[in-house]
Amino acid sequence: MWFKDGPLFAAIYELTAEGVFETYDYAPVSILGLDGFHRFMNISIEGKDDLDDLRELGLLNHMKISTTTYGTVTAYRLSEKGMNIYAELPRKLTEPISKLVHCPKHKNKLMEIVCVNFEKYFLRCPSCSNEREIPIFEIEDVSYVSQPRFIRLPYRKRR
Amino acid sequence: MAVRDKLEELIFLKKPTVIISEWMPWGNNQIAALNRKLGSMERLKSTLMTALVDEFPEQSIFESDPVHSDVVVKDFELTQFVEFRCKVDYPEAAGITQVEEFAAHIHEQGLVVFALDLNEVEGRKGIVSLDHLTRVNADLLMDSSQIMDTLLAHSQLRMMDVMFRGKSRNRGKFVLVVSEGITPRKSKASSYADQEDYQNELEQVVGTLETTETVSDGSYIFIGDLGVIVVTKSFSTHEEVLGLYALVRSLDMFMNQYFSRLWLGWDDSLQIRQMFLHKADRDPTMVAQAKTALSKVGADAVVLEALMKFLTESIVYTREQITRILKKSSTKQKEFARKLHLQMFFDRVETRIDDAEKVVEGLKREVEGLQGLVTTLGEKQMKRVYDTLQDSSRATEEMLASSERGAVALNIIEIILAGTIAFDVIETMNTIGFLDTVFGGFGSTGTFIIFGATMLIWLGVAIGLYKFMEYLTSRHEPLFSMQLRLEAPCHIDRLEKYLATKDITTLITKQDGITDATKASWEEEDKSKWLGEKPKLSIVYDGLNGYILTIVAEFKNPNIDREELRRVLLKEIKPLLKGPNNFS
Known part of the structure; x- marks a missing residue:
């Protein structure tokens, strides 16, 4: 079983926004979605980079999959070595993550990451109606002041 | 929405200028139209722009929400x-x-550039x-x-939509950030490509970092797949x-997406x-379905081909400009262009446009080929329909001949039956002695009178039977029907409520995914409303698209006032129709 990058980034974003991944932050990045449309997603570049580090260490396998919309999806899964290391990880490291991805009502149930119309991600419990949205597509605003800048472009006026 | 996370800020840019650029199909005529739209030639070159479209140009008032942009042509x-200045006032x-x-x-030539100096962000100046x-x-x-949506002509919006x-x-756009300085300042641009924190920060803005360059004048260039950051003190030299x-x-x-x-x-x-x-041989609706789908693909191919012409023109123009600019450039400018990999990117996009030209040509041919295929199958289906029709006509002819023979036989039976009845009447009269009593005195002449009377009774019964059969036929077939072909948009909810009040006797529905034609029939109860009769009414409507197609009224009285009937029918149906129409 492979985990696709879209839901994986959604999970990383949620864990970053909730402060579990303390050293990560995220930024809006224009991504070509699986439906073939561009849209902004809050992506943690640090998270993405760490995925590459795990691949380099041989703990994570990844695979490129072509889509019907002529895009590419990257999917990940733990390698055997990765699984062994994961099994030995101290509980205090995995617990905060585990708490966020398990249903608060059914503690043993892992929440599923559900994508709706490629425009929304939800964490949903498969046993009850408990769900919450991961606002990965909601781009945060910042206050700013700007002024127009006319730049000289490489065109000659005909007149 | 405010920032949820505590940001780990590592790299800062001094007085950045942000340039957002994209390529779109423009051309001379569209630019002229845009200049007119912006009032470039007018004395006051300032206007508010909105993306709203005036759907009722004949009305005096236009209502708009406060979302608009203030444009001043420079x-x-x-x-x-x-070139214009634009102030955005979005909530x-x-x-x-x-x-x-x-x-x-x-x-x-298609270049659209938006540029601004960022003076202050989140309270930090410079x-x-x-x-x-x-x-940002x-x-x-x-x-x-959003601004471009207010400026584009309908033909351009159509192209962008396709x-x-x-x-x-x-859609994706290219982001170019030019800054006077960078903090922390490292000895060379490549030092930021550490595959760790600094690179991560840069990649938030430029996408995947492809290369970094240090220019001899101390400028740094960070090139990514979505944008570029240039740190230079001589922006005006390289503009x-x-x-x-x-x-x-x-x-x-644009080519990536194209x-x-x-x-x-x-x-x-x-x-x-x-x-x-x-499915073509099995599904009778396939030709219609294929034609609809094909017309969409065909229209898209036409738009893609038109876009290709704009792209080809633009690439030729860009090549000329690169040659011209580099020819007059100083050594510093040439070095800067080389470090930006300007020629490499140009060569790449030129090759891609050449390549795409073949694919779009192929697509056009494919659509033409498919159109031919659909036409052939359409003709094949027509031939099949024609053959079936011929067989059906032959069978109908045979049935008609057989029916005529049956009718003649029935007439003969009617005559014989009438004769049998006539002779039975005479026989009965004879049995009860009525004939002897009346005609006994006439001798042999009486026999002839009885025979004559028998013939007369025979004739009377035959005429009676004929009239009776005519009456029965008239009871089953309406004698007058009026059909109004309206094909007018209707309030489907009102129509459904109207039909719910009727005692529907027949309901036939035919769906093909594009239309949903339903025929509903019922008998009217109120004689006073329908010229003293109880007509049978049928209405054919498209429930999916909200159209009334036809309405049929069938009467038993052939002498109905046709003009009056038309008026009554339209009066009945008018509340169901949408908007003004020419029916009266």
């Missing part, structure tokens, strides 16, 4: 370009203040962290799309080269071909 050449989240004012430049910059960029990318399959607001670079990279980004769109067009045509070849 410079223009009627058919070549327009923002609570606690967020944005003074968003930028310069826009739109050129006939210095911006990359974490904040990426959020996202805002600018979306707002610039290109981005109705979601052109999400023209950077403008050209923005055009080349915008063309490249090529994907081309393959989707191929996919659509392949689907039609497969659907057609597998």
Whole structure:
């Protein structure tokens, strides 16, 4: 079983926004979605980079999959070595993550990451109606002041 | 929405200028139309723009929400370009203040540039962290799309809609950030490509970092797949080269999306071909379905081909400009252009356009081929229908002849039956002695009188039977019917409520995915409303698209006042129709 990058980034974003991944932050990045449309997603570049580090260490396998919309999806899964290391990880490291991805009502149930119309991600419990949205597509605003800048472009006026 | 996370800000840029650029199909005529729209030639070159369309041009009042942009034209050449200042006044989240004012430049060759100096972000003046910059960029990318929607002509919107399959607001744009300085300042640009924190920060703005360059004058260039950051103290020296670079990279980004769109067009045509070849003989609606799907793919192919012509023209022009600019450039400028990999990016996009030209040509041919296939199958189906019709006509003829023979036989039986009845009457009269009593005195003449009377009774019964049969026939077949072909849009909810009040006797529905034709029939009860009769009414409507197609009234009285009937019918149906119409 492979985990696709879209839901994986959604999970990383949620864990970053909730402060579990303390050293990560995220930024809006224009991504070509699986439906073939561009849209902004809050992506943690640090998270993405760490995925590459795990691949380099041989703990994570990844695979490129072509889509019907002529895009590419990257999917990940733990390698055997990765699984062994994961099994030995101290509980205090995995617990905060585990708490966020398990249903608060059914503690043993892992929440599923559900994508709706490629425009929304939800964490949903498969046993009850408990769900919450991961606002990965909601781009945060910042206050700013700007002024127009006319730049000289490489065109000659005909007149 | 305010920032949820505590940002880890590592890199800061001094007084950044943000340039958002994209390529779009323009051309001389559209630029001229845009200049007119913006009032470039007018004395006062300032106007408010809105994306709303006036749907009721005949009305005196136009209502608009407060979402608009304030545009002031700075410079223009009627058919070549327009430069304007634009102040955006879109609603923002609570606690967020944005003074968003930028310069826009739109050129006939397709280059659209939005540029602004960022003076202050989140209360910091003159210095911006990359974490904040990426959020400003996202805002600018979306707002610039919204502004472009107010400026594009319908034909351009159509092209963009085909290109981005109705979601052109999400299109990618090239981001160029030019800054006077960078903090922390490292000895060379490549030091930032550490595959760790610094690179991560840069990649938030430029996408995947492809290369870094250090220029001899101390400028740094960070080139990514979605944008570029240039740190230089001599921005004005390199403005023209950077403008050209923005055009080349915008063309490249457009080509990424154009090529994907081309393959989707191929996919659509392949689907039609497969659907057609597998179902054409079994599904009677296939020709109509294929024609509808094919007309869409055909129209898309025409738009993609038109876009290709714009792209080809633009690439030729860009090549000329690169030659011209580099020829007159100083050594420093040439080095800067080389470090930007301007020629490499141009060569790449030129090759891609050449390549895509073949694919779009192929798509056009494929659509033509499919059209031929559909026509052939249509003709094949017509031939089959014609053969079936001929067989059916032959069978009908045989049935008619047989029916005529039956009618003649029935008439003969009627006559014989009438004779039998007549003789039975005479026989009965004879049995009870009535004939002897009346005609006994006439001798042999009486026999002739009885025979004559028998013949008369025979004739009377035959005429009686004939009239009776005529009456029965008239009871089953309406003698007069009026059909009104309306084909007018209707309030489908009202129609359904109207039909719910009727005692529907027949309901026939035919759906083909595009239309949903239903025929409902009932008998009217109120004689006073329907010229003293109880007609049978039928209405044929398209429930999916909300159209009343025809209405039929059948009467038993052939002498009904036709004009009056038409008036009554229209009066009955008018409350169900939408808007003004010519029926009276």
